Amino acid sequence: xxxxxxxxxxxxxxxxxxxxxxxxxxxxxxxxxxxxxxxxxxxxxxxxxxxxxxxxxxxxxxxxxxxxxxxxxxxxxxxxxxxxxxxxxxxxxxxxxxxxxxxxxxxxxxxxxxxxxxxxxxxxxxxxxxxxxxxxxxxxxxxxxxxxxxxxxxxxxxxxxxxxxxxxxxxxxxxxxxxxxxxxxxxxxxxxxxxxxxxxxxxxxxxxxxxxxxxxxxxxxxxxxxxxxxxxxxxxxxxxxxxxxxxxxxxxxxxxxxxxxxxxxxxxxxxxxxxxxxxxxxxxxxxxxxxxxxxxxxxxxxxxxxxxxxxxxxxxxxxxxxxxxxxxxxxxxxxxxxxxxxxxxxxxxxxxxxxxxxxxxxxxxxxxxxxxxxxxxxxxxxxxxxxxxxxxxxxxxxxxxxxxxxxxxxxxxxxxxxxxxxxxxxxxxxxxxxxxxxxxxxxxxxxxxxxxxxxxxxxxxxxxxxxxxxxxxxxxxxxxxxxxxxxxxxxxxxxxxxxxxxxxxxxxxxxxxxxxxxxxxxxxxxxxxxxxxxxxxxxxxxxxxxxxxxxxxxxxxxxxxxxxxxxxxxxxxxxxxxxxxxxxxxxxxxxxxxxxxxxxxxxxxxxxxxxxxxxxxxxxxxxxxxxxxxxxxxxxxx
Ligand code: AGP
Numbered sequence: 001x002x003x004x005x006x007x008x009x010x011x012x013x014x015x016x017x018x019x020x021x022x023x024x025x026x027x028x029x030x031x032x033x034x035x036x037x038x039x040x041x042x043x044x045x046x047x048x049x050x051x052x053x054x055x056x057x058x059x060x061x062x063x064x065x066x067x068x069x070x071x072x073x074x075x076x077x078x079x080x081x082x083x084x085x086x087x088x089x090x091x092x093x094x095x096x097x098x099x100x101x102x103x104x105x106x107x108x109x110x111x112x113x114x115x116x117x118x119x120x121x122x123x124x125x126x127x128x129x130x131x132x133x134x135x136x137x138x139x140x141x142x143x144x145x146x147x148x149x150x151x152x153x154x155x156x157x158x159x160x161x162x163x164x165x166x167x168x169x170x171x172x173x174x175x176x177x178x179x180x181x182x183x184x185x186x187x188x189x190x191x192x193x194x195x196x197x198x199x200x201x202x203x204x205x206x207x208x209x210x211x212x213x214x215x216x217x218x219x220x221x222x223x224x225x226x227x228x229x230x231x232x233x234x235x236x237x238x239x240x241x242x243x244x245x246x247x248x249x250x251x252x253x254x255x256x257x258x259x260x261x262x263x264x265x266x267x268x269x270x271x272x273x274x275x276x277x278x279x280x281x282x283x284x285x286x287x288x289x290x291x292x293x294x295x296x297x298x299x300x301x302x303x304x305x306x307x308x309x310x311x312x313x314x315x316x317x318x319x320x321x322x323x324x325x326x327x328x329x330x331x332x333x334x335x336x337x338x339x340x341x342x343x344x345x346x347x348x349x350x351x352x353x354x355x356x357x358x359x360x361x362x363x364x365x366x367x368x369x370x371x372x373x374x375x376x377x378x379x380x381x382x383x384x385x386x387x388x389x390x391x392x393x394x395x396x397x398x399x400x401x402x403x404x405x406x407x408x409x410x411x412x413x414x415x416x417x418x419x420x421x422x423x424x425x426x427x428x429x430x431x432x433x434x435x436x437x438x439x440x441x442x443x444x445x446x447x448x449x450x451x452x453x454x455x456x457x458x459x460x461x462x463x464x465x466x467x468x469x470x471x472x473x474x475x476x477x478x479x480x481x482x483x484x485x486x487x488x489x490x491x492x493x494x495x496x497x498x499x500x501x502x503x504x505x506x507x508x509x510x511x512x513x514x515x516x517x518x519x520x521x522x523x524x525x526x527x528x529x530x531x532x533x534x535x536x537x538x539x540x541x542x543x544x545x546x547x548x549x550x551x552x553x554x555x556x557x558x559x560x561x562x563x564x565x566x567x568x569x570x571x572x573x574x575x576x577x578x579x580x581x582x583x584x585x586x587x588x589x590x591x592x593x594x595x596x597x598x599x600x601x602x603x604x605x606x607x608x609x610x611x612x613x614x615x616x617x618x619x620x621x622x623x624x625x626x627x628x629x630x631x632x633x634x635x636x637x638x
Contacts, residue, residue, distance in 0.1 A: 028100055028124075029051060029219075029220050030124055030186055030188060030205075030219060030220045031043050031096040031218065031220075031224055032094065032124075032219070033093070033095075033216070033218070034215065034244065036092065037092070038092070039091045039093055039094025040094055042228075043060050043094040044080075044096070046096060046217075046219055046224030047097075048077050050219065050221070050223070051098050051627065052428055052627060053098065053100065053634060054099050054100025055075075055077075056074070056099045056101040056106035057101070057106050057107070057111035058072065058073060058077045058079070058080040058111065059073065059080060059097050059113050059124075060097075060113070061095050062089060063091050063122075065195055068119075068122055068190070069091065072111035073108060074107050074108050074111060092195075093190055093195060093198060095113060095124050097113060097124035099112060100637075109148045110148045110149055110150050112125060114153040115147075115156075116157055117145075120160075120191060121160055121192070122189070122190050123156045123187055123189045123190075124187065125186070126186040127183060127186055127205040129151035129181050129182070129183040131181060131182040132151035132183075135181070139154065139157055151183075152187075155185075155187070156189075158177050159173050159174055159177045170189070170194070170199060171242060174201060175240060178203075178240070183204075184205055185201065185202065185203055185204065186203075187200065187201050188218060189201075198218065199240065199243075200240070201241070202237060203237045204383075206220050206221060206636075207235040208222050209232060209235060209241060209243065210222075210225035210228055210231065210232050211231040211232065211233065211262065214245050215245055216245065221405065221634075222265050222267065222407070223267075223272045223424050230264050231262055231263075231264060232262070232263050233248065233260040233262055238252055239251065239252060239258060266406065272426060279615070280426040281431060281519070281615055283427075284426070284427050284431045285612060286478055288432050288471075289472070289475040290471070291421065291423060291432045292432075292435055292436065292470060294421045294422075294423075295421045295436045296439055296443075296468065296470075300443060300464055300467060302467075307443050309418055309444065311416035311417050315415065315416050318370065319448050319451075320448070321370065322371065322372040323371070324353065324372075325373075326367075326371060326372070326374070326392075327340055327352060327355065327374045327375075328355050328360055328374070328375050328388050328389065329356075329357060329376040329385060331635075332434050333377050333430070334354065334376070335508075335510050336376050336402075336434055336507075337354045339438060339507045339603050340352065340374065340376075340441040341353075341354050342503065343442060344444075346600070347449040347455050349452070350448075357384040357387075357388040358384040361384055361387045365392075367391075367395040368395075368397075369395070369396035370396065371396075371398070372397065372398045373392050374401075374402060374441075374444075375399060375402065375410055375414060376402045376403075377401070377403050377404075378403075378420075378425055378433035378437075381405070381409055382410075382635050383636045383637060384635075384638060386409055386410055386413070389414070393413065393415075400414060401417030402418055404433045404436060406419060418440050420437055420439070420440055421436065425633070428626065428628055428631045428633045429515055429625070431611045435474070435607065438603055439467070439470070439604065442463075443467070445600075446464060463598060463601070466597060466598050466601055469597075474608060477605065483592055484592055485612075487590045487592065488617045488620055489616070489620060490590070491574070492616075492621055494545050496524065497516055497524040497544070497545050498513075498527065498540075498545070498547070499512040499546075499549070499610075500526070500532065500549070500559075501548065501559075502529050502530065502553075502558060502559055502562075503555050504553070504599050505549035505555075505606060506526070506527075508603045508607050508610070509529075512524075512607070512614070515610060515611055515613075518631060519625050520623065521628070529548065529558070529559055529562040530558065537566075541571070545571075545572045546573050547574045547575075547576070548562070548573065548576065548588070550577050551576060551594060551599070551602050551606050552578040553599035553602065559584075560584060560587075563584060563587050567587055573588045574588065574591070574592070575590070575592070576592050576606045578593070578596045579594065579595055580596070581593075592613075
């Protein structure tokens with residue numbers, strides 16, 4: 001059944017994939033190559049592109065005429081490259097892995113690829129095998145011993161044991177093994193005795209296969225593939241792929257052939273390069289005037305007073321009749337959801353609940369048939385969000401996805417949706433995807449309010465025009481970032497920060513705190529400004545920087561007194577204020593100005609200085625702002 005997941009440049013309709021099972025837990029980067037080139041350069045370059053998915057260890061396996069070579073190292077891909085110096089590196093087949101550790105601490109022996117007991121098979125894995133301990137016990141009884149603590153090595157030896165025991169081809173052994181395991185996986189498997197084939201399988205963890213002339217590329221997402229080909233196949237759950245340099249066969253676990261669905265990627269190489277910026281995060285912050293424009297273009301028509309969004313139009317009846325809207329997301333996407341609550345309740349008068357996906361999925365929430373769930377996710381692969389949606393879908397809820405990654409699992413399991421068109425977001429800290437999400441949520445709100453007649457024509461037209469002006473206003477903020485750099489330099493050694501806001505600016509304060517935590521490792525909390533009196537104000541003294549998101553809105557007078565409360569306790573006050581404001585600047589220690597905008601659109605502007613503040617503090621502290629410690633871009637872990 002075709003699915004209306006509209007981006008104005010949507011190039012395809014994706015077949016619905018319904019998995020409805022427990023979801024994966026790990027977020028490594030998987031890369032594979034088979035073809036006429038030397039595999040190693042392709043694999044290493046691909047691992048570097050995927051390193052934002054996990055950087056605890058890295059490894060490669062190369063295969064040439066029955067000669068299997070495996071090299072792996074704890075740490076980033078750069079440490080692996082050092083390890084490879086002087087080694088024999090030929091091979092037209094190569095698989096590579098960059099790890100985010102769950103089972104087994106980051107170390108050389110727990111790094112992937114793992115090699116089977118016979119030494120003939122090598123495998124990499126993104127996912128988690130939940131019943132690996134029982135399988136390990138079975139194999140141990142049969143005399144197997146293990147070099148690592150990983151579930152992956154257990155699965156590999158289990159496959160080999162079946163192959164030997166049943167005296168069957170490796171593909172058959174793989175199929176049998178996959179029917180026995182519980183959990184999630186994306187695996188690439190090569191056999192020293194078959195230097196013409198890569199076997200791959202997926203359930204829960206993403207896998208994309210790029211189709212070249214006499215070669216195939218395999219990866220966790222499309223970013224390592226686009227420089228070689230734009231033709232890709234998104235592998236679905238419970239599919240096994242048998243890949244040769246000139247052939248790609250897809251089968252289900254019933255050994256039935258399935259037709260590969262070829263998609264043409266709509267992404268340029270430049271989108272995944274740093275483009276002269278020192279970090280992806282800075283590049284992505286400065287891309288926002290363009291990415292927000294890309295998100296609006298073809299959708300808003302201020303002259304005609306129109307918003308065209310196919311996904312909303314396809315389900316406008318369900319949205320209008322919704323008794324409530326439940327927004328499900330994690331992290332930064334959850335903050336976008338909180339802003340959508342203010343928007344939808346104010347303009348559409350529909351009750352909204354904003355749920356942390358990780359709590360929502362286990363809380364056994366009350367879901368009625370016809371309930372509308374808006375799922376917000378940059379990667380479209382966040383495990384908690386994906387499972388929460390499947391549970392809700394089973395209970396008859398309509399799933400509307402707001403997603404950035406085209407072809408991702410959430411976009412494929414949603415009934416409808418809208419892409420944010422922010423382009424690949426490589427920096428682990430989400431920036432341009434957040435403002436893209438806000439732009440989409442504002443368009444959905446205005447379109448629905450218009451359909452429900454809960455907004456006046458003049459307000460609707462004015463907000464539509466103001467929305468069209470937002471990219472230019474963001475560009476104005478980015479024209480001069482020196483004031484933000486100066487504030488960052490002044491407070492870079494602080495040990496704690498507070499971020500405060502009211503109304504639409506409260507979630508922006510939460511987002512500012514999250515960005516600073518992620519990028520600078522400084523403890524930071526966001527609060528509704530009025531909540532301070534109920535406890536957190538006890539934290540305030542001359543050492544605590546307090547950031548107010550205090551742009552002109554219906555709460556302005558209130559926030560002025562909140563600023564005075566903090567100043568009265570010697571707190572260091574930094575305020576994001578509207579250009580032309582001359583009241584708060586007279587009170588605050590530091591002010592950062594943003595252009596004026598209606599309060600409902602204000603968060604897209606006021607978050608920009610907060611993104612840059614965390615970036616400049618992170619770089620001033622000498623940290624790797626693109627790959628912060630302990631984090632990964634796409635959290636496919638529970
Ligand atoms: C934000 O900077 C973080 N990378 C993280 O909180 C992220 O927003 C969260 O993991 C949700 O990811 P998603 O939007 O891809 O689902």
